[in-house]
Amino acid sequence: MSELPRTSREVRLVAVPSGLPRPGDFAVADTPLPAPGDGEVLVRNRFFHVFAALRTLLGGGVEGAPFPPLRPGDTLFGPAVGEVVAAPGDSGVWPGDLVFHWLGWREYAVMAAADCSPLDDALPDPIMHLAQGRTVYGALTRGAKVRPGDTVFVSGGAGSVGSLAGRIARLLGAERVIGSTGSPEKAKRMVAELGYDAAVVRGAGPLTEQLATAAPGGIDVLFDNVGGEELRAAVATARPGARFVLVGALSGQLAESGSGTTAPVELDSYQLIIKRITMLGYSALDDPGVQAEWIDRFGGWARSGALGFPHVRVDGIENGPRALHEMMSGRHLGTVVVSL
Amino acid sequence: MSELPRTSREVRLVAVPSGLPRPGDFAVADTPLPAPGDGEVLVRNRFFHVFAALRTLLGGGVEGAPFPPLRPGDTLFGPAVGEVVAAPGDSGVWPGDLVFHWLGWREYAVMAAADCSPLDDALPDPIMHLAQGRTVYGALTRGAKVRPGDTVFVSGGAGSVGSLAGRIARLLGAERVIGSTGSPEKAKRMVAELGYDAAVVRGAGPLTEQLATAAPGGIDVLFDNVGGEELRAAVATARPGARFVLVGALSGQLAESGSGTTAPVELDSYQLIIKRITMLGYSALDDPGVQAEWIDRFGGWARSGALGFPHVRVDGIENGPRALHEMMSGRHLGTVVVSL
Numbered sequence: 001m002s003e004l005p006r007t008s009r010e011v012r013l014v015a016v017p018s019g020l021p022r023p024g025d026f027a028v029a030d031t032p033l034p035a036p037g038d039g040e041v042l043v044r045n046r047f048f049h050v051f052a053a054l055r056t057l058l059g060g061g062v063e064g065a066p067f068p069p070l071r072p073g074d075t076l077f078g079p080a081v082g083e084v085v086a087a088p089g090d091s092g093v094w095p096g097d098l099v100f101h102w103l104g105w106r107e108y109a110v111m112a113a114a115d116c117s118p119l120d121d122a123l124p125d126p127i128m129h130l131a132q133g134r135t136v137y138g139a140l141t142r143g144a145k146v147r148p149g150d151t152v153f154v155s156g157g158a159g160s161v162g163s164l165a166g167r168i169a170r171l172l173g174a175e176r177v178i179g180s181t182g183s184p185e186k187a188k189r190m191v192a193e194l195g196y197d198a199a200v201v202r203g204a205g206p207l208t209e210q211l212a213t214a215a216p217g218g219i220d221v222l223f224d225n226v227g228g229e230e231l232r233a234a235v236a237t238a239r240p241g242a243r244f245v246l247v248g249a250l251s252g253q254l255a256e257s258g259s260g261t262t263a264p265v266e267l268d269s270y271q272l273i274i275k276r277i278t279m280l281g282y283s284a285l286d287d288p289g290v291q292a293e294w295i296d297r298f299g300g301w302a303r304s305g306a307l308g309f310p311h312v313r314v315d316g317i318e319n320g321p322r323a324l325h326e327m328m329s330g331r332h333l334g335t336v337v338v339s340l
Numbered sequence: 341m342s343e344l345p346r347t348s349r350e351v352r353l354v355a356v357p358s359g360l361p362r363p364g365d366f367a368v369a370d371t372p373l374p375a376p377g378d379g380e381v382l383v384r385n386r387f388f389h390v391f392a393a394l395r396t397l398l399g400g401g402v403e404g405a406p407f408p409p410l411r412p413g414d415t416l417f418g419p420a421v422g423e424v425v426a427a428p429g430d431s432g433v434w435p436g437d438l439v440f441h442w443l444g445w446r447e448y449a450v451m452a453a454a455d456c457s458p459l460d461d462a463l464p465d466p467i468m469h470l471a472q473g474r475t476v477y478g479a480l481t482r483g484a485k486v487r488p489g490d491t492v493f494v495s496g497g498a499g500s501v502g503s504l505a506g507r508i509a510r511l512l513g514a515e516r517v518i519g520s521t522g523s524p525e526k527a528k529r530m531v532a533e534l535g536y537d538a539a540v541v542r543g544a545g546p547l548t549e550q551l552a553t554a555a556p557g558g559i560d561v562l563f564d565n566v567g568g569e570e571l572r573a574a575v576a577t578a579r580p581g582a583r584f585v586l587v588g589a590l591s592g593q594l595a596e597s598g599s600g601t602t603a604p605v606e607l608d609s610y611q612l613i614i615k616r617i618t619m620l621g622y623s624a625l626d627d628p629g630v631q632a633e634w635i636d637r638f639g640g641w642a643r644s645g646a647l648g649f650p651h652v653r654v655d656g657i658e659n660g661p662r663a664l665h666e667m668m669s670g671r672h673l674g675t676v677v678v679s680l
Contacts, residue, residue: 227609241626249610263610269567270589270603273621281613286581 004042004086008033010075010106011320017058020328025058026076026321033108038089041099041113043082048104049130050320050327050336051078052160052250066285076320080104081119081126093118100129107317107340122299128309130337133298135247135283136164136223138290140172143245143282144221148173151215153234154196155179156225156250158186160335163194163310165223170195171306174221178214180207180230182330189333194310200233207233218242227251227263235271244279310334344382344426348373350415350446351660357398360668363661365398366416373448378429381439381453388420388444389470390660390667390676392500392590406625416660420444421459421466433458440469447657447680462639468649470677473638475587475623476504476563478630480512483585483622484561488513491555493574495520496565496590497539498530500675503650505563506536511646514561518554520547520570522670529673534650540573547573558582567591567603575611584619650674 007030017025036042053067054076061069070076084097091113093099101116103109119129140146152169156162157179166177179196181187187199200210211219211233218239224231228251234244249263272279284290301307312332314323320338327336347370357365376382393407394416401409410416424437431453433439441456443449459469480486492509496502497519506517519536521527527539540550551559551573558579564571568591574584589603612619624630641647652672654663660678667676 224609231609246609246613249608249613252610262608264606265609266604266606268589268602269564269571269586269605270592272619273586273589273623276621276623276626278618278620279612280618281616283613283616286616 004035005033005044005108007031008106008108009317011317012075013058013070013072015072016060016070021055021058021321021324023321023325026324028318028320031106034110036086036088036110039091039113040088040110041084041091041093041116042086043099043101043103043109043111043116044085045080045082045104045107045109045340046098047127047130047337047339048080048320049078049132049160050314050323050338051132052248052327054078054324055328056252066283076105077102078104079130080109081129082109084116087113098126104338105317105320120295122295124299124302125309127311127337128298128302130311130335131164131298131309132161132335133164133168134291134294136161136168137294137297138284138287139223139245139247139282140165140168140221142287142290143247143280144223144243146172146174146221148175150174150220151176151178151217151239152221152223153178153180153211153215153219153237154223154225155227155230155234156248157181157196157199158190158194158330158333159225159250160311161248162223162225163334164307165225166190166194166196167307167310169221169223171301176215178211178219180211180226186330186333193333202229208236211237221245223247225250227265229265231265232267235267235275235277238271238275238277240275242275242277244277246279246281247283311337314338316340344375345373345384345448347371348446348448349657351657353398353410353412353414353416355412356400356410360665361395361398361661362665366661366664368658368660371446374450376426376428376450379431379453380428380450381424381431381433381456382426383422383439383441383443383449383451383456384425385420385422385444385447385449385680386438387422387467387470387677387679389418389472389500390654390663390678391418391472392588392667394418394664395668396592406623416445417442418444419470420449421469422449424456427453438466444678445657445660460635462635464639464642465649467651467677468638468642470651470675471504471638471649472501472675473504473508474631474634476501476508477634477637478624478627479563479585479587479622480505480508480561482627482630483587483620484563484583486512486514486561488515490514490560491516491518491557491579492561492563493518493520493551493555493559493577494536494563494565495567495570495574496588497521497536498526498534498670498673499565499590500651501588502563502565503534503674504647505565506530506534507647507650509561509563510535511641516555518551518559520551520566526670526673533673542569548576551577561585563587565590568605571605572607575607575615575617578611578615578617580615582615582617584617586619586621587623651677654678656680
């Protein structure tokens, strides 16, 4: 066995940001790396995902949410793909294996073997395992039950989740797919690069009017990653019997002053009744069967070229804090990935 | 054939009420009664239902709603049970038949035979055909899918719809049934007379706290007839996976200044996601199969004594406007029926 690394660089929270996280709120620190014990693995990370839920965790978290809040001194975490460097004992994982796990934001991670999952070869590129497609696919197939011919509105359609939602809705048969985003530049790119038929822009006039223009016949499905004004506009534009699936609430995180822990929206419950709208909160965490089905379909779509993994790659852990700031500022299309 | 009546008294709108309708907003007028033509029927009304949707219709109606708004000079309408007096031609309806139809608020009504439905004898008392149980039963079985052991919250639990919802939820297996209402007196009566385990009171302190006390383990189901603060409290108190069915939006009608055409409510879409809440607008109009099943079950429950028809009876068409004011003021438990 070759010499194991003794130290690792990692990104830590220095101060809880009061608004959008800025690079100065974090530090890249050297830290001693323990040797893995029996049943543990040492993983060298290759990629990690700068995921949007960090904003909520930085803002103090939310009761009932799947992750604890981050405190000053904590190391950030998030979805990661790495290569096993050492796996003493009989853990069922072997050096050289590529694994998915949740200890991103560090060069090396030591964890129980049970906390990482070896990648199968269904996907043509290991980085694709960072795509948040499980939630998207589950929400569209189980939650909103997208059907051929549907007009689908994806709020936050340029982000990590939304960029996949637009494409997957189309692959499921949607006839017209509309997204929302925060700038006219991204709106243009969504049509040119992400396959949307049209995009509406927050802050560029009433969203309800923009959406009514983009979907003259109304919408059948909302894939909601935002809440707030997007959700209101979707109610106003919904066709009778529309199905809304709620997977994210970025509206609570977009405001400089937002805590990221609530996403208030004023709805008219009379309209929900008259239009027979169904609205449901979805998480793939409740839906264990969806993962295998998603990977199987993603693999097929990816190999045929029907579906890629829209992402932006930032090189070097030292650029992680900047990548987080840029992701939160909505500068990028698709998933923001840091490569090591 | 005996002499047919030549005139009928009916209740007309004189002025669009600016808040709660008052008796002076209506007039009881004599009107000439045409003789029924071939394929028409002349019905002498026995009972009609003072139904809550009138408030919305008096307020100008809502686009997409099933009924047109009422204008000054219009005769009110609503669910009614009457006896066929004359049915010339081959209409399939015969003098002496009891029928259900929508031309309440008048002593006699002339209509196409197709616009009335002969009552079957599944229900032990004809007045029971005025119970709004079809919507309630459909909403609880198809919408919220009430299961044995559920804790169910019925907003507006003392009214025509709510008083049935509480009882039917129990018959479907709910373990704990909580209602909301507008006064402590009605809350007491809901427990004593309508079988609720507990009742919370609008305007008697934060509803969320009252509901948390009444349902310490949280709620599984909301049957929502109100919207507004009741809906907010239900979100705050929901258990994971809670099912909300929305059938009415009285909150838009309760305020003196309310137009009755909107029911704004501020929700936190993040909570809907974290708790995986399903919320759906329901109308039995979309669900043709539910009527026969409801009448069958109601008949069985009614004959066994398990379910009655909670109502208040006001005698005489001249007292209709007062009955409407009292219903809107929330003075009564159950359905308000005018008998002729």
